[in-house]
Amino acid sequence: MSDTIIWTEKYRPKDFSDVRGQDAIVSKVKAFVEQKNLPHLLFAGPAGVGKSSLALVVAKQLFKDSWRENFLELNASDERGIDVVRVKVKDFARTKSIGDVPFKIIFLDECDALTKEAQQALRRTMENYTNTCRFILAANYSSKILDPIQSRCAVFRFKPLPKEDVINIINKVEKNESLVIDDNAKEALYIVSEGDCRRVENILQSCSAVDKNITEELVFSLASFAQPKEIKGILETAINGDFINARKGLLDVMLRYGLSGLDLIKQIQKEVWNLSIDNRKKVSLVDKCGEIEFRMVEGADEFVQLEALLACFSSAEE
Ligand SMILES: Nc1ncnc2c1ncn2[C@@H]1O[C@H](COP(=O)(O)OP(=O)(O)O)[C@@H](O)[C@H]1O
Ligand SMILES: [Mg+2]
Numbered sequence: 001m002s003d004t005i006i007w008t009e010k011y012r013p014k015d016f017s018d019v020r021g022q023d024a025i026v027s028k029v030k031a032f033v034e035q036k037n038l039p040h041l042l043f044a045g046p047a048g049v050g051k052s053s054l055a056l057v058v059a060k061q062l063f064k065d066s067w068r069e070n071f072l073e074l075n076a077s078d079e080r081g082i083d084v085v086r087v088k089v090k091d092f093a094r095t096k097s098i099g100d101v102p103f104k105i106i107f108l109d110e111c112d113a114l115t116k117e118a119q120q121a122l123r124r125t126m127e128n129y130t131n132t133c134r135f136i137l138a139a140n141y142s143s144k145i146l147d148p149i150q151s152r153c154a155v156f157r158f159k160p161l162p163k164e165d166v167i168n169i170i171n172k173v174e175k176n177e178s179l180v181i182d183d184n185a186k187e188a189l190y191i192v193s194e195g196d197c198r199r200v201e202n203i204l205q206s207c208s209a210v211d212k213n214i215t216e217e218l219v220f221s222l223a224s225f226a227q228p229k230e231i232k233g234i235l236e237t238a239i240n241g242d243f244i245n246a247r248k249g250l251l252d253v254m255l256r257y258g259l260s261g262l263d264l265i266k267q268i269q270k271e272v273w274n275l276s277i278d279n280r281k282k283v284s285l286v287d288k289c290g291e292i293e294f295r296m297v298e299g300a301d302e303f304v305q306l307e308a309l310l311a312c313f314s315s316a317e318e
Contacts, residue, residue, distance in 0.1 A: 007201040011173065013053045016061070021165035022050055025156045029054060033061050036101050040126060040135045042111075042150060044142035045158025048198030051138040055107045058136065062101055070097050070104045077113035082121045093129040103134050111137045112144035119146045126152060160195020169197055173204055177212075184216040192223040199223075224263055226253045231264075231271045238313035239277065246310050251303075261302030265293045268309065281316050288312045 013019045016030045032038045038058070043051040059071035072092045074085055089106055097104045114122060123146065126135050135153070139145055142155055161169075170189055174181045181189075181204075193200040206222045207214045220227045230253055238246035254264060269289040272282050292309045296302055 007173065007205045008198050011169070011201055013050065013057055014060070016057055019050045019054050019057060020168065021161035022054070022158055025158065026054065028154075029058060029156070030061075033058055036062065038062075038103070038105075038134045040153040041137070042142060042145065042153035042155045043136065043138045043158060044140070044145075044155065046140060046160055046196065048193075048196035048200075049158045049160060050197070051158055052107070052109060055105075055136045055138065059105050059107075062105070063097075063099055066098045070099070070101070071107065072104070073107045073109065075109045076118075077110040082114065082118035085118075086121065086125055089125055089129065089133070093133045096132065103132055105134050105136060107136045107138070109138045110140075112139040112141050116146065119149060123149050123152070161197055162195070163190050166190050166193060166195065166197065166200060169200060170204070173201065177204075177208060179204075179208055179212050179214055181214040182216070185214045185219050188216040188219040188223075188227075191228065192219060192225040221257065224258055226257050226259060226264070226267055228267070228271060228274075231267050232274055235268065235271055235275060235313055238310045239275065239316055241314055243310065243314045246314070247307060250306060250310065261296050261306055262293065264306065265289055265296065265309070269293075277316060285312060285316060 016026050019026050029041070041055075043054065045051060055073075056071075059067045063070045072088065074088060076085065085108070092104065092106065108122070111119070111122075126149070137145070137149070137153060142150060142157065167186055167190065170181060170186050173179070189200055189203060192203065203219060203223050204214070207218050210222070211218060216227070219225075230249075234246050234249040234253065237249060250264070253259065254261075259267075269286055272285050272289070275282065288309060292305045295305050
C-alpha cells in the first residue's frame with residue numbers, strides 16, 4: 001500500500017538530535033529546555049531549514065505528553081489581522097499551563113508578514129502575557145521585525161543546510177522508502193534545494209511517485225529547474241555569436257521544464273561564473289542579470305527581457 005502521508009511531516013525532527021545543520025542554535029535552545037526556563041525566542045532564516053521543527057521539539061521536550069495543551073501555533077500571514085492573533089492568544093493564555101512548567105508556548109510563524117502596527121500590538125500582547133506565556137516567533141528576515149520585539153527575544157539565525165546534512169537527509173529517506181538514488185541525482189537534489197529541506201523532501205516524494213529509481217534527469221524535470229549544463233550550453237552558444245540557436249535553446253528549456261522567466265534568470269546568473277570569459281565580462285553580465293530581473297518583477301514581458309539578456313551574451317565576446 002502506498003502511503004499518503006506527506007514526507008515533510010513523516011520526516012519532521014522529533015528530538016533535538018534530529019535537527020541537523022543548526023548545532024549552535026540547537027545546543028543553546030536545548031539548554032533552555034533543560035532548565036525549564038525559556039526567554040522569548042526569534043527564529044530567523046529562509047524556508048525549510050528547521051524553524052518550525054525546532055519550535056515543535058521545544059514544546060514536545062518541555063511538556064512531554066501534554067504538549068498539545070500547552071502549545072499554540074498561529075500563522076501571522078493566515079490569521080486575518082493582529083486582532084485575531086490577540087483574541088486567540090488571550091483565550092489560550094487565560095488558563096494556566098498543565099504540568100510542572102510554569103508557562104505555555106505560543107509559536108507565531110511568518111511574523112515578517114505583520115505590518116508595523118500589528119507588530120506594535122504584538123509587542124504589547126507579549127508584555128501582557130509574559131508571566132504565563134513564552135513566544136517563539138519565526139520570520140524569514142529578522143530585519144523586518146521591530147527592534148523593540150527583537151530586543152525582547154533571544155535571536156537565532158538559521159542557515160540553509162550544508163551539503164553534508166542535506167545528503168544525510170536524502171540517504172535516510174532513500175533507505176526508509178527503498179529508493180535507489182544515484183550520486184548525480186543526490187548532487188542535483190542539493191543544487192535545486194539550495195539548502196531547503198522541505199524542498200528536498202517534496203521533490204523526492206514526487207520523484208518516487210514516478211520511479212523508485214531516481215536520476216538526475218528526473219530530479220531536474222520535477223523541480224522546475226533546468227540542468228545547469230544545458231543553461232551553460234545555451235550561454236556558450238550565445239557567446240559564440242549564434243544568437244538564433246541560443247534563443248531556440250532557451251525557449252526549449254523554458255517549455256520543457258516549465259520555467260518562468262524569473263526562474264531562468266536565477267539559473268543564468270549562477271552559470272555566468274562557470275563560463276570561460278574574463279572576470280570583468282562576468283561581472284557586467286551578472287549586473288545585467290540583476291537589471292533584467294528587476295524589469296521582470298516590475299512586469300516587463302519575460303521573453304523580450306530574456307532575449308535582451310541573451311543579446312548581451314552575444315556581444316560579450318569581442
Ligand atoms: N534542520 C533540519 N534537520 C532535519 N530536517 C529538517 C531540517 N529543516 C527542515 N527539515 C525537514 O523539512 C521539513 C520542514 O521544515 P520546517 O522546520 O517546517 O522548516 P521552516 O519552518 O524553517 O520553514 C521538516 O519537517 C523536516 O522534514
Ligand atoms: Mg515554518
